[in-house]
Amino acid sequence: xxxxxxxxxxxxxxxxxxxxxxxxxxxxxxxxxxxxxxxxxxxxxxxxxxxxxxxxxxxxxxxxxxxxxxxxxxxxxxxxxxxxxxxxxxxxxxxxxxxxxxxxxxxxxxxxxxxxxxxxxxxxxxx
Numbered sequence: 001x002x003x004x005x006x007x008x009x010x011x012x013x014x015x016x017x018x019x020x021x022x023x024x025x026x027x028x029x030x031x032x033x034x035x036x037x038x039x040x041x042x043x044x045x046x047x048x049x050x051x052x053x054x055x056x057x058x059x060x061x062x063x064x065x066x067x068x069x070x071x072x073x074x075x076x077x078x079x080x081x082x083x084x085x086x087x088x089x090x091x092x093x094x095x096x097x098x099x100x101x102x103x104x105x106x107x108x109x110x111x112x113x114x115x116x117x118x119x120x121x122x123x124x125x126x127x
């Protein structure tokens with residue numbers, strides 16, 4: 001299989017299944033992330049010319065980002081949409097902004113919550 005064919009097949013057949021539901025279920029445990037990343041590692045080995053190269057080199061050669069990078073990018077896009085009221089306010093979660101007057105930068109700085117347990121730490125909405 002050549003690289004061009006692989007990229008077309010991967011982006012159309014594998015990516016949608018691997019990244020399905022990332023906005024609802026974003027894995028934060030290392031074991032879950034590694035299990036999902038194994039799919040991409042195995043798929044990139046299908047290209048015979050890249051089979052002997054390490055995983056990071058295969059990704060750089062194919063110009064594919066890691067799944068962690070794609071999840072982080074998706075989360076940043078969602079936070080941008082929430083902070084700039086692109087979604088309907090009646091159904092979107094309300095984010096709490098930092099209201100201190102001595103902050104620098106912009107008015108979109110989010111209030112940082114600290115949690116004792118991991119129960120709500122990895123979710124966007126902190127009520």
